[in-house]
Amino acid sequence: MPTPDRCRLADLRATEEKRFRDLHPRSAALAEDAAGPLLAGVPMPWMTRWPGAFALTVDSASGARLVDVDGIEYVDLCLGDTGAMTGHALPQVAEAISRRAATGLTTMLPSTDATWVAAELARRFGLPSWQFAMSATDANRFVLRFARHLTGRPRIAVMDWCYHGTVDETLAVLDGGRVVPRPGALGPQVDVAATTAVVPFNDAAALERRLAEGDVACLLMEPALTNIGIVLPEPGYLAEVREITRRHGVLLVNDETHTLCAGPGGATAAWGLQPDLLVVGKPIGGGVPLAAYGMSAEVAARLAGSMLGHEIDVAGVGGTLTANALALAAARATLSTSLRDDDFAVATPLAERFTDGVADVIEQHDLPWHVQRLGCRAEYWFCPPPRDGAAAAAAVDEEFEGFFHLYALNRGVLLTPFHNMALFSPAHTAGDVDRHTEVFGGAVEALMG
């Protein structure tokens, strides 16, 4: 089996770094200006993760394209890490936003769009009762609070190497059987050993053992891991998860924020799952911050009484601008025209074309790599498919990853800055996919010599 040469990789990386600087003088100047007033020179820490010496400044984004301030156009396979999974700048969302801007954005009272959006989410995901949040992180936090309130149990359970946003208790991993803060989590806010049970993905026996201890309120999980690369559930695993959680009185929460790529009702609808609660965020507001959480009739009935009373505003659920009229108008415009079966009928075959193209290159070079897909999201790895999060984390190769990202960026293709992930929208074309395949092939060729 041929292995790419690390010395060659370092040389190639240096060439790409120079090319990046040469191509982006205007972004470089803006990054220099930003270094003063912005901590780390960026408005949000994740933006330091992009490849290249500085983050690109974006001028505009439309459909599947993004243009930077140096006038370079990219095929956008990141789509705002799912926030723009519809494609950028939907005209109907722009129209709804501007209409709403002229008629009041936030009142802390219901707007006329809230019920429509909740009913549409109920239709898509099969859960009857909904609430809104500003972000998927917030929605997850609220759901965890509800679960503890309803069960009176102190711990929550998550999958090893999961990601559910900046929810303190979920930034936990297993270390030789102990629950410890996830590497990289700054200033752990809570003692995760006390708040959180962590189990490996695709291991029903481990879940059974842990939940049998009786202290877990809910299991929060993605039906397929998507945040340590894509790790798909093995056949029968999710049915076992449902049976085990039910038997131990543990509420099952599906976080569909990323797995929405499986279809209009996420993996829950695509695979006939039956969670007690469900969280979805990112693209549902067409780019305007909004998330939602839904629940079964039984959970809704158990919670209803707690939603009333003089102290509901300090219950730890909600926020002043949450469910504002702007976000809900944007969500109505998005969900009534986008992320529907027709849209996935375009986007998912493009992701298939992507995996076919990448698999061909891997095969041609006889590399021990693989490419994985979930609906309209695809990803390649520099190893065989991992079965759980820990194996996936151990397989991350930052040197390779950084090189492939930069090589693609320098040739007009933008990958998601975390992992080797590509997301497709109905605005992408077969030509966009082929552009990536060509660039990926070029990078492998350069690496193999």
Ligand code: PMP
């Ligand atoms: N859940 C999942 C599965 C996610 O992937 C993310 C973000 N990557 C979140 C929740 C949090 O979303 P946000 O950062 O928009 O709060």
